[in-house]
Amino acid sequence: MVCFVLLCGKKILDIGRLMGGIVTMKVVHAVLMLVLSLTLTAGMQMEAVAGQGGAESITVTLDRRVMPVSIYHPGLFWTDSETVTVFDFAIRNYLGEPIDGFWIQTASARTEIPIGTVSEIRQTGWIRKNTKDIPRIAYVVPVHMVLVDGTEFDTLMNADFGTVEGMTDLGEIFVADPHTVTYLAFNRSARASLPESEPTETAAPVEGDADGDGVPDWKDRCPDTPAGVAVDEFGCPLDSDGDGVPDYQDRCPETPAGATVNSMGCWVIKGINFDYNKWDIKPQFVEVLEKNAGVMKENPGLKVEIQGHTDNIASDAFNQVLSEKRAESAKSFMVSQGIDPERVGTRGFGESQPIASNETPEGRSENRRIEIKILSR
Structure with missing residues (x-):
């Protein structure tokens, strides 16, 4: 009954607004409150x-x-x-x-x-x-x-x-x-x-577990986890190093905090491009390298290997040498930022380890990269 009165009351107020005027609204409000009061005090509330x-x-x-x-x-x-x-x-x-x-x-x-x-x-x-x-x-x-x-x-x-x-x-x-x-x-x-x-244990409701990860659907924040993947209490894949790439997809599971990673969870220096047949660091890329040098400073026990990669344009031999020179260029910058050269090794892979298709400009751009592999912590 009270529900009915309140629903009717909404209509009454709507009518009052249409009629306009503060006095009208006060009268409508007073009538509504009187009806509600009489309804409740008359024992009609459940x-x-x-x-x-x-x-x-x-x-x-x-x-x-x-x-x-x-x-x-x-x-x-x-x-x-x-x-x-x-x-x-x-x-x-x-x-x-x-x-x-x-x-x-x-x-x-x-x-x-x-x-x-x-x-x-x-x-x-x-x-x-x-x-x-x-x-x-x-x-x-x-x-x-x-x-x-x-x-x-x-x-x-x-x-x-x-x-x-x-x-x-x-x-x-x-x-x-x-x-x-x-x-x-x-x-x-x-x-x-x-x-x-x-x-x-039975206090929380359990109704269905669509992805079979042991976490019920009502609590599962990652409802499509692949079978067999280790998950946390909310059903999401574990990410031990906190780099945003779950462990089951992470090829570099010990990435230090603050490092930028690619889709495989490996430490990469993103956003650096080189001119054709060049390996010098352009001024606009200094900030990117400074950030990575900062990660090294915050983790003084780290020893790493800077790895150079290229796309498949030009010959294998040309790309091999080019990748080595680019890795050495990145190391030289790290050393200029105060990093002990004994903590930084280099290696070039040429075009042998693409992470994207070389059939498109976007893919080739992604393959022209510098990665940092952790040797020891």
């Missing part, structure tokens, strides 16, 4: 759900800018944002039934997070229409969710789960549009935080 989600109360932050008319509370109607504790609360769907959990979007469909496993939910963005055809998730809102076992993750949650109602220190509260709740926390005693009959 009974609270005792211990819903194992919580004695909930703490909510309300943002009235989202839908100002959707919240009934005697002390909050004109405030922009307010955090209150709600006792004797009930969280219901639009049929007036207590919800069992919160629907979130997974990689392939949706899953329900049981209400008893949720500790808090914080909105991280605005409500928007879901772009995927997933039943019961027409509108989503980005949230950061924390479970009672300490698990935290970011996800898209169904924005229209129903209503929130209960009692505060100032009186009754009713929220008809739950996406106006920007923060929701379940206040549980330590003993009631998890069902005693169930072990902690």
